[in-house]
Amino acid sequence: MSALVAIIRRDLLLAMRRKADVLTALFFFVIVTSLFPLGIGPEPTLLRKIAPGVLWVGALLATMLGLQRMFAADHADGTLEQMALSPQPLVLLVAGKNIAHWMVAGLPLVILAPLLGLQFDLDAESLGVLTLGLLIGTPVLSLIGSVGAALTLGVRGGGALLSLLVLPLYVPTLIFGAGAVHAHASGQGAGGHLSLLGALLALSLFFAPWATTAALRIALE
Amino acid sequence: MQLDAGQWAHVRGENGAGKTSLLRMLAGLSQPDEGEIRWLGQPIKEARAQWHRDLLFLGHQAAIKDEFTPIENLQAASALDGEPLSDETALRALVRMGLKGREHLPARVLSAGQKRRVLLARMLTRCAKVWVLDEPFTALDVEAVQALGQVVGDHLTQGGIAVLTSHQPIPLAGGQEVRL
Numbered sequence: 438m439s440a441l442v443a444i445i446r447r448d449l450l451l452a453m454r455r456k457a458d459v460l461t462a463l464f465f466f467v468i469v470t471s472l473f474p475l476g477i478g479p480e481p482t483l484l485r486k487i488a489p490g491v492l493w494v495g496a497l498l499a500t501m502l503g504l505q506r507m508f509a510a511d512h513a514d515g516t517l518e519q520m521a522l523s524p525q526p527l528v529l530l531v532a533g534k535n536i537a538h539w540m541v542a543g544l545p546l547v548i549l550a551p552l553l554g555l556q557f558d559l560d561a562e563s564l565g566v567l568t569l570g571l572l573i574g575t576p577v578l579s580l581i582g583s584v585g586a587a588l589t590l591g592v593r594g595g596g597a598l599l600s601l602l603v604l605p606l607y608v609p610t611l612i613f614g615a616g617a618v619h620a621h622a623s624g625q626g627a628g629g630h631l632s633l634l635g636a637l638l639a640l641s642l643f644f645a646p647w648a649t650t651a652a653l654r655i656a657l658e
Numbered sequence: 659m660q661l662d663a664g665q666w667a668h669v670r671g672e673n674g675a676g677k678t679s680l681l682r683m684l685a686g687l688s689q690p691d692e693g694e695i696r697w698l699g700q701p702i703k704e705a706r707a708q709w710h711r712d713l714l715f716l717g718h719q720a721a722i723k724d725e726f727t728p729i730e731n732l733q734a735a736s737a738l739d740g741e742p743l744s745d746e747t748a749l750r751a752l753v754r755m756g757l758k759g760r761e762h763l764p765a766r767v768l769s770a771g772q773k774r775r776v777l778l779a780r781m782l783t784r785c786a787k788v789w790v791l792d793e794p795f796t797a798l799d800v801e802a803v804q805a806l807g808q809v810v811g812d813h814l815t816q817g818g819i820a821v822l823t824s825h826q827p828i829p830l831a832g833g834q835e836v837r838l
Contacts, residue, residue, distance in 0.1 A: 443737030454725035515719025522685055524711040525740045658688045 441527040441533045451510075456577030458503060463545050465575055466499035467553065474534050474556045481558045489567055490611075495553075497578065497607050503542050504582040504603065505589070507534065508653065509553075512590050528650045535576075535583050535646065543575030551574060557658045566621045566631075570614040572583035573634045580638075580645035581606050587652035588595030610637055659836060663787075666810070668828060671838030677823040678718065681792050683820060685715040697788075702717040705729040714786035716794060720773050725807035728752050728776045731765060732783055742785055751779040754809075756802065770797040778806055781813075789813060804829055827831065 454458055473491045474484055511517040520530050550571050551564045559567065585603035589595035615632035677773040683690045686702050686709060687711070695702050695767055701711040724733050729748045736743035742818050748806060752761050774797045783790060788836050791809070807829035810820050814830075 440738060440740040441741065443734070443740075443742070447734045447737065450730075452721065510723075512725065515717055515721035516723070518687060518715070518719070520738060521687065521719050522710050522715050523712065523739050525709055526707075531836065545698065550756075585832060646792055652676055 439588050440523070441529055441536075442653065443542075444533035445537045448534055449540065452537070452541045458506060458543050459545075461577050462499045463543060463549070465502055466495050466546055467549065469498065470495040470553045471556060485559060485622070486561075488554060489615040490565075491557070492550055492553060492567060493571075493574075493615045495546055496550070496557045496575065497604070497611060499546060500542055500575070500578045500582060501603065503538075503599055504586050505599055507538055507583055507586040508656075509586075512656065513650050514618045517653065518657060521654065528646050531583070531649045531653065532646045535649075537578050538583065539576050539579040543579055545565040547575055563622055564616055566627045567618050570617045570627070570631060570634060572615040572628040572631050573631065573638055574610045577610050577634070577637050577641050578607060580641040581610075584648045584652060587649045587656065590653070610634065613637070659834070661819045661821070663817040663819060664814050665809070666814055666822070666830065666832070666836040667819060667833065667836050669836045669838065670825045675838040677838060678792055680836075681715070681718075681790050681821065684790050685713060686710070687715075700751065700806045706735065712787040713790065714781060714784050714788070715792075716777055716781070717792050718779055722765050722776055725764060727762050728757055728765050728768070728779070729761045729765055731776055732780060733781055736783060741784075747783060748779075751782040752776070754782060754805075755779040768781065768816055769797060771802065774798055775802060778802075778809070781809060785819055789818065789820040789822075791820065793825075795824050795826055795828075 470492055473487065477483060477487075508517060511520070520525055524532065547568060551568050554567055562653045566656045582603050585599050585606075588602065589599045592598060613630045617627040617634070620630050621627040659667065669680060671677050679688070682688045684695060686695070686706065689703075697705060698708045699711065700708075720737070723734065726734060729745065729752065732748040732751065733743045733745075749761060752758070755778050757772065757775055757779065758770065759771065765776065768776070778794065791810075794806060798806065803826075810822075811830055813820060
């Protein structure tokens with residue numbers, strides 16, 4: 438357990454020392470989601486309709502931006518080798534890196550989303566559903582993304598390959614996440630969609646760290 | 659090839675002879691096509707946790723984070739092993755490796771040799787029985803080479819084991835020579 442806490446602290450400290458990387462993804466999210474209301478113009482009904490989709494797609498793309506760096510630096514300087522040789526299970530360290538990645542790349546999106554949702558004239562309850570959906574959904578993005586990042590580790594032009602690999606896997610999260618807000622707006626209630634998002638989170642929490650560990654071991658051979 | 663407590667081996671060979679590959683296999687980072695590596699009589703594949711607790715592997719890459727100071731680097735590396743390191747212990751190891759006064763500088767301003775010394779300080783802080791060192795003398799000056807020889811010598815007299823590769827003569831007595 439102490440190793441899990443240690444790697445989370447280490448990765449957060451590294452992120453603090455490399456603020457530019459984190460802020461780039463965050464500003465990307467803010468700007469992309471702000472371009473739509475500016476481009477489409479003041480039509481509240483249309484904006485309300487596209488809001489969940491735009492915010493979710495923005496969150497997916499912003500997460501993609503930093504994914505490649507999840508293991509690249511540790512791989513390049515040999516830290517990953519040391520992690521594989523640690524007496525602690527590698528899967529525990531991978532889980533720690535995933536948690537740290539979510540705290541740096543996912544959590545700020547969740548916090549910013551209600552503010553950005555205001556541009557689309559969403560009411561308070563819809564904003565709540567959107568934020569809750571992102572809170573459950575962004576860890577899934579980090580977990581699935583880490584499998585892709587590990588698989589494309591050390592591959593030349595890995596960035597493009599990573600998007601091709603990971604974005605299709607993000608589709609269910611996108612559908613249920615954006616669907617939750619639509620369902621709430623149409624009066625069906627968001628419970629079903631949010632439960633499915635929760636199921637996705639449980640599944641990826643269980644499988645993704647193992648898959649990532651296996652992929653990392655292959656990359657290290 | 660077999661090594662008992664207090665013994666060391668010098669792996670020699672031309673560039674590309676497979677020294678690093680051999681060391682990576684010893685560490686368990688890659689699998690041999692033939693043969694088996696055992697630690698305390700058990701194949702390392704089966705006793706991985708025990709082997710990794712007793713092993714210290716230093717490869718070509720420095721495993722040093724440029725954003726961290728030498729102290730933070732040592733502490734982060736130990737914490738990943740699940741053995742947190744106090745400031746005093748880390749500082750003592752750095753001073754012994756000749757990095758006094760550099761402990762709070764970010765590692766990116768250190769020279770290649772100084773980074774290498776941070777890595778060697780890790781040998782002092784990590785209580786491992788077996789040291790597998792790939793080219794530990796690279797980028798070190800004459801004094802540091804002597805100091806490192808001393809450190810490895812102390813390790814051996816305390817019952818440790820070391821396997822290292824190097825193209826230069828090693829300031830250590832005895833030792834098996836393994837030619838590839």
